[in-house]
Amino acid sequence: MEISFVYDIPTKVFFGNDVEALGEQVSCYGKKALLIYDGEHVKKSGLFDKILKQLEKNKIEMLEFRDIRPNPRHTDINKGAELCRARQIDVLIAVGGGSVIDSAKAIGSAYYYDGNCWDIISGKVPHCRCLPIIAVSTISATGSEMDNGAVITNEETKEKRVLAGQELYPVAAFMEPKLTYTVSKRQTACGVADIIAHVLEEYFTPHTGLTIVDSVMEGLIRTMLTYGPLAVEQPENYEARANMMWSAAWAINGFVSLDRSHNWSMHPLGHELSAYYDLTHGITLAIVMPRWLKYIKDDQSLPLFRKLGLYAFMLDPNLSSESMAIEVICQLENLFYQRLELPSSLRELNINDEHFEEMADKLCEDEGCLNGYRRLNKTDILTIYRQCL
The missing domain is CATH 1.20.1090.10 (Dehydroquinate synthase-like - alpha domain)
Incomplete structure (x- = not known):
């Protein structure tokens, strides 16, 4: 059988570098960032302060968004997208595991659509754009930090759908194994x-x-x-x-x-x-x-x-x-x-x-x-x- 394919991963990986180059990477995509994370562990571990220091060093304005749950809900995605539009966010920083990074991908896509994000996730409305995403992985599981998909739940209809597209690849991923030491x-x-x-x-x-x-x-x-x-x-x-x-x-x-x-x-x-x-x-x-x-x-x-x-x-x-x-x-x-x-x-x-x-x-x-x-x-x-x- 003849085989043909195009293999293109646009994600730049920083493995084992902590977040030392985070601010520099964020600044490549704008000066206003939304930090997406889902728990106090990001602050308790000291990671939040390291990220904040990087952003301040590069004169990047940061807003926080913490309305992320396991099996991320489309209603939370709508909130995140509305915040991004209202505050004219340039780039998303997703700190966490699959739920957080998947949410960032859905928020980044929904940013360019004024309606319910479920229209995009369900395939009713096509999508081809996404805000740039920089992932900081704190859990080894879904691999969302280096793939082009997101899984989102609709609680009302009991559906879980996959959102996928080349534009959903994070532009950069920070993968520091030590950040996973505290995972249960x-x-x-x-x-x-x-x-x-x-x-x-x-x-x-x-x-x-x-x-x-x-x-x-x-x-x-x-x-x-x-x-x-x-x-x-x-x-x-x-x-x-x-x-x-x-x-x-x-x-x-x-x-x-x-x-x-x-x-x-x-x-x-x-x-x-x-x-x-x-x-x-x-x-x-x-x-x-x-x-x-x-x-x-x-x-x-x-x-x-x-x-x-x-x-x-x-x-x-x-x-x-x-x-x-x-x-x-x-x-x-x-x-x-x-x-x-x-x-x-x-x-x-x-x-x-x-x-x-x-x-x-x-x-x-x-x-x-x-x-x-x-x-x-x-x-x-x-x-x-x-x-x-």
Whole structure:
């Protein structure tokens, strides 16, 4: 199969530089910045003062916006966009994890639209512009600091949609592993699940891709199997935090998807759970992932399971492909539920099947099914959800 692609990441990365060059970067895009963050930890850690010092040094006026929640809401995005328009903001500084950086992307897009931002997020209104965003990553998980997507929730309609576009790439990303030392064990564990899920969504493809891309994905999984638990057990282990932070970015910055094009189906299953129950994204993925893998395991996927087992999980080559697939899934279950101590079922979170029918209908409403590595119809979706109980 012939392969052609354009690979273009406009994000300039400052890795391990703290925020020493932040003011200089912000000044490249204007003199009035909106600082977006979501908690007191930014101030308690001393990061806020460092950022403020950088901005003052470069004579940049700063406003604050803290109305950001996990699973960011479109109503908060509207508030942020209105503030930007009213105060004529030039550049956005997003300090935090995926929720904060995704919010900045949505706010930056909504800045150029006077209506409800959900019109843009839902695809009703096209978008092609975004205020420049500078990301300061404090959590290793979504990789939003180096990708072109944002996930926003509509509480009223129980929807979670992806906003995507080349203009959403941050113009710069500051990635200092030491800033993740204070991330809780639970949030770190959720990040591990998120990173692995990003890779597996691309690894299981119906198309033959480039060997080098498969090898990078196998290396990313291998890295997370080694350093994910270590980051949870030893929060200030620099090697573990650094490897996790860089893996998060490369799992979703477009490199591992450049030679393949298919929709994701594991993430939408998790997104719908978050939309209805306001669950942490990584927790939904940790619960859904093993069930999704079991559901797609068949003669067509066994060669991919075998490669994954050999080169990511380093399993015995004498195992049959079927046994290797089973062992890959078992090792992931052990990683999530034993070593990382994440919930293993929806019942642990007091969730039953009350909304499953409605959730499955929403997932199928655009195309009659959920497209991905396997086309999942309503019955398939309900089966996977029930297996998660």
